[in-house]
Amino acid sequence: MDFSDSPEERVYREKVHAWLSANASPAVAEQDLSVVADADNVPRAKEWQARKWAAGYAALTIAKEYGGGGEAPIKQVIYEQEEAKFDVARGTLDIGLGICIPTVVVWGSDAQRDRYVKKALSGEEVWCQLFSEPSGGSDLAALRTRAVRDGERWIVNGQKVWTSGAHFADYGLLLARTDPAAPKHKGITAFIVNMKAAGVEVRPIRTMAGSAEFNEVFFSDVSIPDSDRLGPPGQGWQVGLSTLMHERMKAGKGFGLAGWKKMLDIARNARIDGAPALKDSRVRERIADNWAQEQALRLLSFRAQTALSQGGIPGPEQSISKLVDGTLAQQAAAFMLDLVGEPAVYAAGSDSPLRSVYSSWMWAAATRIAGGSDEILRNVIAERVLGLPTDARPDKNTPFNEL
Amino acid sequence: MNFDFSDDQKALGEQLRRALDKASPLGETRRVMMEREPYSRAAWTVLAEAGALGAAIPEAYGGVGAGPLEVCIAAYELGFALASTAYASSFQCSSALLRWGSDLQKEKWLPALASGAAIGTVAFSENGAGIEASAISTVVREGKLYGAKQAVLDAMSADVAVVSALQDGKPLLCVVDLHSVGVTRVPHDCIDPTRPSGDLVFEDAPCSVLQNTGFSSAQEILNLGAVVLAFEQIGAAERALFMARDYALVRKAFGQQIGAYQGIKHKLADMYLKIETARVHAYWGAWAISTNAAELPLAAAGARVMATEALDSAAKENVQVHGGIGFTWEHDCHLFYKRSRAYALALGPALRWKEQIMRQLERANVS
Numbered sequence: 001m002d003f004s005d006s007p008e009e010r011v012y013r014e015k016v017h018a019w020l021s022a023n024a025s026p027a028v029a030e031q032d033l034s035v036v037a038d039a040d041n042v043p044r045a046k047e048w049q050a051r052k053w054a055a056g057y058a059a060l061t062i063a064k065e066y067g068g069g070g071e072a073p074i075k076q077v078i079y080e081q082e083e084a085k086f087d088v089a090r091g092t093l094d095i096g097l098g099i100c101i102p103t104v105v106v107w108g109s110d111a112q113r114d115r116y117v118k119k120a121l122s123g124e125e126v127w128c129q130l131f132s133e134p135s136g137g138s139d140l141a142a143l144r145t146r147a148v149r150d151g152e153r154w155i156v157n158g159q160k161v162w163t164s165g166a167h168f169a170d171y172g173l174l175l176a177r178t179d180p181a182a183p184k185h186k187g188i189t190a191f192i193v194n195m196k197a198a199g200v201e202v203r204p205i206r207t208m209a210g211s212a213e214f215n216e217v218f219f220s221d222v223s224i225p226d227s228d229r230l231g232p233p234g235q236g237w238q239v240g241l242s243t244l245m246h247e248r249m250k251a252g253k254g255f256g257l258a259g260w261k262k263m264l265d266i267a268r269n270a271r272i273d274g275a276p277a278l279k280d281s282r283v284r285e286r287i288a289d290n291w292a293q294e295q296a297l298r299l300l301s302f303r304a305q306t307a308l309s310q311g312g313i314p315g316p317e318q319s320i321s322k323l324v325d326g327t328l329a330q331q332a333a334a335f336m337l338d339l340v341g342e343p344a345v346y347a348a349g350s351d352s353p354l355r356s357v358y359s360s361w362m363w364a365a366a367t368r369i370a371g372g373s374d375e376i377l378r379n380v381i382a383e384r385v386l387g388l389p390t391d392a393r394p395d396k397n398t399p400f401n402e403l
Numbered sequence: 404m405n406f407d408f409s410d411d412q413k414a415l416g417e418q419l420r421r422a423l424d425k426a427s428p429l430g431e432t433r434r435v436m437m438e439r440e441p442y443s444r445a446a447w448t449v450l451a452e453a454g455a456l457g458a459a460i461p462e463a464y465g466g467v468g469a470g471p472l473e474v475c476i477a478a479y480e481l482g483f484a485l486a487s488t489a490y491a492s493s494f495q496c497s498s499a500l501l502r503w504g505s506d507l508q509k510e511k512w513l514p515a516l517a518s519g520a521a522i523g524t525v526a527f528s529e530n531g532a533g534i535e536a537s538a539i540s541t542v543v544r545e546g547k548l549y550g551a552k553q554a555v556l557d558a559m560s561a562d563v564a565v566v567s568a569l570q571d572g573k574p575l576l577c578v579v580d581l582h583s584v585g586v587t588r589v590p591h592d593c594i595d596p597t598r599p600s601g602d603l604v605f606e607d608a609p610c611s612v613l614q615n616t617g618f619s620s621a622q623e624i625l626n627l628g629a630v631v632l633a634f635e636q637i638g639a640a641e642r643a644l645f646m647a648r649d650y651a652l653v654r655k656a657f658g659q660q661i662g663a664y665q666g667i668k669h670k671l672a673d674m675y676l677k678i679e680t681a682r683v684h685a686y687w688g689a690w691a692i693s694t695n696a697a698e699l700p701l702a703a704a705g706a707r708v709m710a711t712e713a714l715d716s717a718a719k720e721n722v723q724v725h726g727g728i729g730f731t732w733e734h735d736c737h738l739f740y741k742r743s744r745a746y747a748l749a750l751g752p753a754l755r756w757k758e759q760i761m762r763q764l765e766r767a768n769v770s
C-alpha cells in the first residue's frame with residue numbers, strides 16, 4: 001500500500017507541472033461556482049483549451065488518431081490534479097469535452113470524428129448536451145422531441161430543457177424520438193445538431209443562484225442531415241448510456257465546494273455566548289464529522305486512481321462520491337452560515353467573505369439533481385451493486401405512442 | 404498509487420474466510436453466548452493455524468514477521484464471521500510489548516502470543532472515567548500493582564494484560580500475568596456476551612514496567628486498536644448488509660419482494676455508502692500503521708468514527724429490514740446489534756475520537 005506515483009507517473013507529473021507553471025499562475029483562493037457556465041467565461045476557457053491543445057494536453061485519453069493524447073486514464077487524473085493548483089478557466093467546456101465528444105468518438109463515423117472531434121478539443125467549437133426535457137429528466141427515455149426522416153435529412157420538432165451552455169454552444173448532442181411505435185427505450189436516435197441552424201431557439205433560464213447556466217431549447221422544423229445522425233436509428237438510448245457513464249465519471253471528481261478548512265476558519269472567528277465557536281463541543285463535533293466525510297471522498301478518489309493506475313476500471317466509487325458530495329456540501333455550507341449567525345444574511349454580496357460559502361450552498365442543491373439525482377443513484381447502487389429488484393416500470397414494453 | 408492490499412494479503416483473507424466459515428459460523432458465536440464461554444476456541448485455532456496471531460510479530464519471537472496489513476485483513480474476516488475472539492486486544496498487547504518491552508519481557512510473552520498459546524489484552528479505563536490520564540489511580544509500588552481497571556475487553560479470556568498505572572505519580576504502562584496471585588477478574592453481564600468485558604482488580608499483583616512509556620503510549624496503543632477494530636466493524640457491517648439484502652430478496656409484502664420497495668432499497672444503499680466510506684478510512688489507517696505515518700492519530704480516529712457509524716447503521720437497519728423476526732432471540736440479527744454497541748464502546752465512544760480528530764485538524768491547520 002502506498003500513495004506515491006510510479007516512476008513513470010512521477011516523471012509525467014513533473015512534466016505537466018512544469019508546463020502549467022510556465023503557462024498559468026497559481027490558483028487563487030475560492031472560486032465562485034456561478035461563473036463556470038457564464039458566457040463571459042467562454043473566451044477565457046477557449047483560449048486555455050487552445051493552449052492545452054497546442055501542448056498536447058487536450059483530451060489526454062482520446063486516441064491520437066482523433067486528436068487526443070492517446071494516454072492511459074491515469075495520466076488524465078494526474079493532469080487534472082496538477083491543473084487544479086492553477087488559476088485557469090475550468091468547467092466551462094467540460095460538458096462538451098468530457099461528455100459529448102467522448103460519445104462522438106465511440107459512436108461516430110470516421111467522417112464525423114474528423115469533422116467534430118479536433119475542433120472541439122482545440123477549443124474552437126463548444127458543445128452542449130440536449131437530453132433532458134419537460135417530460136423526462138430522470139426518466140430520460142420518456143423524451144418527446146420528434147425527428148422525422150425526410151430523404152437524406154431529419155426534421156426535428158420539440159423542446160429540451162436545463163441545457164447548460166446552450167446559449168454559447170456551437171453544436172449539441174441531441175436525443176430525439178424517431179419511432180413512436182416502438183417501446184420508449186427503442187425508438188430513440190442520437191444526432192449532432194448545429195445550434196446556429198434555422199429553427200433552433202435558445203431561451204435562458206435563470207438558476208436559483210441568479211446565474212445564466214442553463215436554457216430551454218426549442219426546435220421548430222430544424223433540418224439535420226442524415227450524415228449528422230450519431231449511431232444507427234433506434235440506438236439512441238445506447239448512445240445516451242455511454243454519455244451518462246462519462247457524465248457520472250466526471251461528476252465524481254468533486255466540485256470544489258467549501259469544506260472543513262473554511263469551516264475551521266469561520267469557527268475560529270465566530271463567537272458563541274462570547275467564546276470562540278471553535279471551543280464549543282457541538283461545533284467541534286460537526287467539523288470532525290465534516291472532515292471525515294470529506295476525507296472519505298479524497299480516499300475514494302485514491303481508490304479509483306489505484307484502479308486506473310493498475311490499468312483497471314474504477315468500481316462504483318463515482319456514484320458513491322457524487323451521493324456523498326452533494327449532501328455534505330449542502331449541510332456544510334448551511335452550518336458555516338449558521339456559525340457566523342445573523343450577519344451571514346449578507347453572504348450573497350459579491351464582496352462578502354462568505355460569498356463562496358453562499359455559492360457552495362446554492363450549487364450543492366444542483367449537484368444533488370443534475371447528472372443522476374440522489375434518488376436515482378441510490379436506485380443504481382441498490383440494483384446494480386446489491387442486486388435488488390428494479391423498480392416496477394409499467395411503461396417499459398408498451399409502444400411509446402400508446403402510453 | 405497503490406491504495407489496496409496486495410494479492411498475498413487478499414489471499415490470506417480468502418483463506419480465513421473459508422476456514423472461519425467452517426469453524427466459526429454464526430452458530431459458534433451463539434454457542435459461546437449460550438454456554439457463557441469467554442471466547443471461541445474454534446475461531447482462535449483458525450487464527451493460530453493461519454499465522455494471523457503472529458502476523459505482526461517478528462520471526463525472532465515466533466511470529467510470521469509479515470506486518471500490520473495482514474492483521475487488518477484478518478480482523479476484517481473475523482468481523483465478517485462475527486467471531487468471538489480477542490484478536491484486536493491481543494494485537495494491542497503484543498504491539499506494546501514490541502515497542503517498549505525489554506528482551507526478557509518480549510521473550511516471555513511474544514512467542515506465546517504469536518502461537519496463540521496466550522491471549523493478550525490492554526487495560527486502560529478505570530473509575531468510570533474512561534482512559535484519561537487524570538482518571539488513573541492504579542499504582543505500581545516496588546514491582547507490585549494496586550488498583551482496579553474497569554470494562555476491560557477480553558478480561559475474561561486474556562492471560563496477560565498491558566495496564567496503565569502511576570509510578571511515583573507518573574503514568575506508564577506495565578505488563579501483568581493475569582494468572583498471578585493478586586489478580587482478580589470480575590465478570591459482569593455485558594451488552595454483547597459474545598465479546599465479554601470484565602473488571603481487573605490488582606492487590607499486590609506482580610507486574611513489570613514497560614520502559615520509556617507514558618500516557619501517550621496508551622494513546623498510541625489505542626490508535627492501533629482503533630484501526631484493527633475498524634476492520635472488524637466493517638467486516639461485521641458488510642455481513643449485516645448481506646443478511647438484510649438476502650432477506651429483502653425473499654420476504655414478500657403486498658405482492659412483491661420487500662427489496663423492490665425504495666424505502667428498503669435506499670436504506671440498503673445508505674448502509675452500503677456508510678460501509679464504503681468507512682472502508683477507505685480503515686485502509687488509510689492501515690497504511691498509517693504500516694508506515695508509522697505522522698497522520699496515524701488522525702487516520703485512526705477517522706477509521707474509528709466512520710467504522711462505528713457503519714456498523715451501528717448496518718446492525719440496526721438489519722433488524723429493521725427483518726421486521727418481527729429480527730427482534731427474536733432465535734434470529735441472528737441481535738448478535739450484530741449487540742456487537743455494534745460493544746465495539747462502539749470498547750476503546751471509547753465516537754465522541755472522544757471526534758475530539759481527537761479536531762485536535763489533529765487544529766494542529767495541521769493553525770491560522
Ligand SMILES: Cc1cc2nc3c(=O)[nH]c(=O)nc-3n(C[C@H](O)[C@H](O)[C@H](O)COP(=O)(O)OP(=O)(O)OC[C@H]3O[C@@H](n4cnc5c(N)ncnc54)[C@H](O)[C@@H]3O)c2cc1C
Pocket residue numbers: 095128129130131132133136137138139161162163164165213214366369370371372373374375376379391665
Ligand atoms: C444545474 C443543472 C444543469 C443541468 N444541465 C443539463 C444539461 O446540460 N443537459 C441535460 O440534458 N440536462 C441537464 N440537467 C438536467 C438534469 O439531468 C435533470 O434535472 C435530472 O436528470 C433530473 O430530472 P428532472 O429535472 O426532470 O427531475 P425529475 O426526474 O422529475 O425528478 C424529480 C424528483 O423525483 C425523483 N425521482 C425521479 N424518478 C425517481 C425514481 N425512479 N425513484 C425515486 N425518485 C425519483 C428525483 O430524484 C427528483 O427528486 C441539468 C440540471 C441541473 C440542475
